[in-house]
Amino acid sequence: MTNVQRGLAEMIGTFWLVFGGCGSAVFSAAFPDVGIGLLGVSLAFGLTVLTMAYSIGHISGCHLNPAVTLGLWAGGRFPAKDIPLYVIAQVIGAVIAAALLYHIASGAPGYTGGVASNGFGAHSPGGYVMMAGLLIEVVLTFMFLLIILGSTDSRAPAGFAPIAIGLALTLIHLISIPVTNTSVNPARSTGPALIEGGIALEQLWLFWVAPIAGALLAGLAYKVLGADAGARPPVEGEALP
Numbered sequence: 001m002t003n004v005q006r007g008l009a010e011m012i013g014t015f016w017l018v019f020g021g022c023g024s025a026v027f028s029a030a031f032p033d034v035g036i037g038l039l040g041v042s043l044a045f046g047l048t049v050l051t052m053a054y055s056i057g058h059i060s061g062c063h064l065n066p067a068v069t070l071g072l073w074a075g076g077r078f079p080a081k082d083i084p085l086y087v088i089a090q091v092i093g094a095v096i097a098a099a100l101l102y103h104i105a106s107g108a109p110g111y112t113g114g115v116a117s118n119g120f121g122a123h124s125p126g127g128y129v130m131m132a133g134l135l136i137e138v139v140l141t142f143m144f145l146l147i148i149l150g151s152t153d154s155r156a157p158a159g160f161a162p163i164a165i166g167l168a169l170t171l172i173h174l175i176s177i178p179v180t181n182t183s184v185n186p187a188r189s190t191g192p193a194l195i196e197g198g199i200a201l202e203q204l205w206l207f208w209v210a211p212i213a214g215a216l217l218a219g220l221a222y223k224v225l226g227a228d229a230g231a232r233p234p235v236e237g238e239a240l241p
Contacts (some may be wrong), residue, residue, distance in 0.1 A: 001059050003082075007089040009060035013052040014093030017064050018191050019101060021045035022116035025181075026105050042173035045182070050166030057162065065185040066090055067211035071145035074219025077152075087187075094191030102195050117192035117200035118183040118207050126178035133180045134210050140172045141184040141214030142221075149222040183207040184214075 001009075024044035028036045036044075053062045061078075063069045066087040072078035101115045117123070120133035147168040151161040169184075176182045183189045189207035193200040 003085055006060040006082075007085050009056040010063060010086050010089040011093035011096075013056050013060070013062055014064045014090040014187050015097045016052055017045070017048040017185075018094045018097035018188055020048040021188070022098065022192060023101055025116040026101055026114065038177050039174070041177065042170050045173050046166040046168075046170030049169050050162050053162030053165060060086075062162075064090060064093075064187070065211075066187055066208075067141050067185060067215035068145065068148060070212055071141075071148070071215030071219045074216045075145075075149050075222045076219075077149070090187040091190050094187040095194055096191075098191030098195040101192075113196060115192040115195050116181060117196045118181045118189045119200060119203050120180060120206065121203075123199045123203055124179060125181055128179045130206065134206055136176050136179050137183055137207065137210035138214040138217075140176055140182075141211040142218045144168055144172060144184055145215045145218030146222060149218065180207070184211050186211055 021041070021044050024036060025041045028044075029038070029041050049062070049064065052064060056062050061072075063072070063086055069078060069083055069086045069090070073080055073083060098115050102113070105111050105115065106113075120128060120130045124133060148161075148165055150156060151164040172184055173182045176184075186208040189204055193204040193207075
């Protein structure tokens with residue numbers, strides 16, 4: 001695959017993650033009588049990754065997340081030279097998705113301008129303080145990367161990695177939506193923050209620092225666990241670095 005193809009795949013995949021995940025929160029979470037709630041939004045985020053893993057995993061590896069890209073690099077699964085391409089593509093996809101969500105949502109009466117940004121303190125759904133948000137984002141991103149690295153290991157059963165990764169992201173959202181609205185993904189946080197501005201943009205730094213720290217720690221930890229030097233050859237439709 002060329003760099004253009006891989007970059008476009010990451011941009012489209014991250015667009016789908018933000019549009020599908022954040023869109024479910026904006027449009028459907030509390031819709032009168034048939035709202036999908038926290039469980040539905042959590043499932044939506046997991047489904048975006050699952051569907052994209054089978055769609056573009058064989059093109060770009062379906063990272064959709066700067067923290068994943070950096071964690072795979074730390075784990076010896078991704079070359080440093082390709083990090084800028086992936087991160088830039090992911091952020092562009094997230095911003096486009098957030099902008100489109102805003103324009104669609106603004107067509108409803110009473111819309112207040114939110115596109116499911118992340119936050120802590122006054123901007124946390126449950127009012128959780130900064131340290132709580134920092135800790136949960138580090139821990140959950142750490143576990144997310146361990147699952148990604150483990151399920152794509154050459155010794156793991158072939159073809160099941162997208163399912164494990166999608167369900168992991170669902171579980172992560174079930175745990176942490178009340179704390180930070182769940183990031184574990186700097187691109188996912190950047191798109192809505194740039195559209196909303198204000199406190200969401202002021203607090204964006206945490207949702208770059210914490211997920212990247214957790215991902216780097218996971219990459220190093222997986223090496224200590226005795227992981228092999230790289231992932232197995234791609235299986236059709238599977239997300240691999």
